[in-house]
Amino acid sequence: xxxxxxxxxxxxxxxxxxxxxxxxxxxxxxxxxxxxxxxxxxxxxxxxxxxxxxxxxxxxxxxxxxxxxxxxxxxxxxxxxxxxxxxxxxxxxxxxxxxxxxxxxxxxxxxxxxxxxxxxxxxxxxxxxxxxxxxxxxxxxxxxxxxxxxxxxxxxxxxxxxxxxxxxxxxxxxxxxxxxxxxxxxxxxxxxxxxxxxxxxxxxxxxxxxxxxxxxxxxxxxxxxxxxxxxxxxxxxxxxxxxxxxxxxxxxxxxxxxxxxxxxxxxxxxxxxxxxxxxxxxxxxxxxxxxxxxxxxxxxxxxxxxxxxxxxxxxx
Ligand SMILES: *Cc1c(COP(=O)(O)O)cnc(C)c1O
Numbered sequence: 001x002x003x004x005x006x007x008x009x010x011x012x013x014x015x016x017x018x019x020x021x022x023x024x025x026x027x028x029x030x031x032x033x034x035x036x037x038x039x040x041x042x043x044x045x046x047x048x049x050x051x052x053x054x055x056x057x058x059x060x061x062x063x064x065x066x067x068x069x070x071x072x073x074x075x076x077x078x079x080x081x082x083x084x085x086x087x088x089x090x091x092x093x094x095x096x097x098x099x100x101x102x103x104x105x106x107x108x109x110x111x112x113x114x115x116x117x118x119x120x121x122x123x124x125x126x127x128x129x130x131x132x133x134x135x136x137x138x139x140x141x142x143x144x145x146x147x148x149x150x151x152x153x154x155x156x157x158x159x160x161x162x163x164x165x166x167x168x169x170x171x172x173x174x175x176x177x178x179x180x181x182x183x184x185x186x187x188x189x190x191x192x193x194x195x196x197x198x199x200x201x202x203x204x205x206x207x208x209x210x211x212x213x214x215x216x217x218x219x220x221x222x223x224x225x226x227x228x229x230x231x232x233x234x235x236x237x238x239x240x241x242x243x244x245x246x247x248x249x250x251x252x253x254x255x256x257x258x259x260x261x262x263x264x265x266x267x268x269x270x271x272x273x274x275x276x277x278x279x280x281x282x283x284x285x286x287x288x289x290x291x292x293x294x295x296x297x298x299x300x301x302x303x304x305x306x307x308x309x310x311x312x313x314x315x316x
Pocket of ligand 1 (some may be wrong): 045047075076152177178179181182183184268269296297298
């Protein structure tokens with residue numbers, strides 16, 4: 001199996017645009033956005049980078065099935081179903097919670113790509129990393145290549161190092177949303193030896209203090225040596241927790257879309273952009289500095305968001 005960007009139809013160079021808004025003239029910063037949401041219609045944003053070396057590894061080891069875990073609206077499930085189908089893998093998605101019919105947009109798409117969907121109650125779902133539990137899954141499903149929940153493992157980190165390759169603008173800070181921490185870990189590693197550049201992660205979950213340690217481990221293997229890299233995780237913009245939101249956030253997403261024509265999602269990129277604007281307002285970034293935002297994609301989630309909360313919430 002020959003797995004390359006070309007085979008998947010991945011656009012190798014995501015466009016980088018300057019965001020021109022009057023308020024930045026006042027604060028003296030320049031803001032750029034790398035549109036990784038545009039690299040593929042289905043395997044969008046960071047999920048391509050996270051899957052890439054896992055797919056290569058699975059193919060090299062002659063697996064024919066990928067198994068992974070996710071929530072019912074998961075961008076990762078969506079991307080894995082799409083990428084698995086293109087690469088010729090069978091895919092199995094283990095979904096947290098109960099079955100709801102008709103299937104939501106995300107799961108309906110996954111099934112249309114051939115993914116077999118199974119549901120686990122929240123208690124059992126917590127065992128998703130237990131070796132014994134995974135062995136039982138193998139007894140049920142046959143042998144499979146395991147892609148962990150959210151796709152985060154060392155191969156995902158390796159792929160995410162490539163997010164910041166070939167960027168032809170100068171930047172001082174790079175901002176990315178943080179869920180499991182895989183994406184920012186790759187970016188931090190990719191910035192190695194460029195200590196003048198700082199990676200900033202905006203966390204989208206509540207009570208996520210564990211992420212500092214987790215990111216340290218993902219960067220360094222087992223030893224947490226924060227000093228050799230320049231990064232910070234910011235916990236102030238989760239809006240109540242994962243996939244929680246309020247009208248301030250939705251208004252912000254709508255206004256941003258009106259002014260820039262760039263769509264953000266309420267789970268990840270909306271919170272990141274809101275946080276970035278707030279940090280700019282508070283003077284977190286030095287005047288004259290240049291900030292690069294990574295649009296990590298995830299726009300498929302908006303359909304599920306509308307299904308749950310009504311069309312009127314987001315005028316998209
Ligand atoms: C999954 C996802 C993230 C979080 O990435 P992690 O590697 O889990 O931190 C950020 N943005 C979007 C759009 C995502 O789908």
